Amino acid sequence: MEDNKPASFIDQLVVPGDVVLDLSKMGNQTIKLGGGLHQDCDAITVTKAGRLRFSKPNKYWVESSQKRYVPCVEDTVLGIVVDSKADNFLVDIKGPAMAFLPVLAFEGGTRRNIPKFEAGTLLYVRVVKANTGMNPELSCTDAHLTCPVLEALGKKLSFEIAVGLNGRVWVNASSPSTVILVANAIMNSESLSVVQQKIMVDKLLQRIQ
């Protein structure tokens, strides 16, 4: 039903310019287009290289990877302060525009105890507003994460960690060797399954004990 060859592009790798759906052949349905797809009259074309996915009942999107972050509400990210203005801080979150962090968006924040962040300070923040064309808005918050690598490391070592969804991670511990071990464990775990991750963490921990 989609295209002359039915469902030929779903779960296939696609490249910008590929026409994956022909609406004139699909009758009177409503379909939802996610990221990476663009409508050009009756043809749906791909705009990013990746894999075309479909989820019932009617949603299509392209799963792709890129280095640049697209701000999304409720994401927790690590930002670097670039400038401070009267009412908010300008924070770089590796997105299309600088983000604003209101000076009062902290736990117990009032006009009398405004935090002073210099340019270059690393902050762990949550995205509150993210609309295209507008600067995103942030707020300071906590978060709870479950991750097999971090749990296994946490049983033997003590360290502080902040994980951002924009590709930045911050680690702190009392000794440099712990920081390096945690950082290496995270970087090694990128393409491993859960079982392999546990084995990898055990091997790293054995080296220091």
Place this chain on the structure above:
Amino acid sequence: MEFVSPEGLRLDGRRPMEMRQIRGEIGAVAKADGSAFFEMGNTKVIAAVYGPREVENRSQQISDQALVRCEYTMANFSTGDRVRKPKGDRRSTEISLVIRQTMEACILTHLMPRSQIDIFVQVLQADGGTRSACINAATLALADAGIPMRDLVTSCSAGYLNSTPLLDLNYVEDSAGGPDVTVGILPKLDKVTLLQMDAKLPMDIFENVMQLAIEGCKAIANYIRELLLENTKQLEYRRGP
């Protein structure tokens, strides 16, 4: 001087309708958001894309679309004689403008208002067809950066020497003083986005030469497509289950 021998071979042993060997590599510049290296015969160029990011100069910000900037430079060592002025000379400014207009036509700029996309292309070794190689490298770099595009853009040049249309001119053939037609197309949409020529050609011969260049562009498009698919597969594999 004879550019096509009586047996039908050019100076570098190619047939008139034969393109030089092309090779591309995605991710050549680790720090950039998207990058690529592209070779057409002995012409080697590298492209790096940054963005979408905050506009540096507030006065240049466009409220409903992204600002696309492009800079074309030639490395000092790229030509036989050491280049004295790598950028800022008229040729580089013109080519920067041409590449910017070509890529801007295919980027969906309205999806990223008030932001900036920077495309930097540098020629590492020049042997004719540098602007085509730069456009092909820029396409790969933009796709690597995940910047939404209508279609890929590919470019190729063709000329007319010794009464024969020649595909993909190298430096010697280009300097012969004959016509040099550079074409850029959007392969899937089948549209021409760049068409330049220097010197003069009669209309009917021009049609043949332009058609030859378009065939070259389509061949490059197939190669670039395969390269992107392979790269996507590699990224998926590295991401893991």
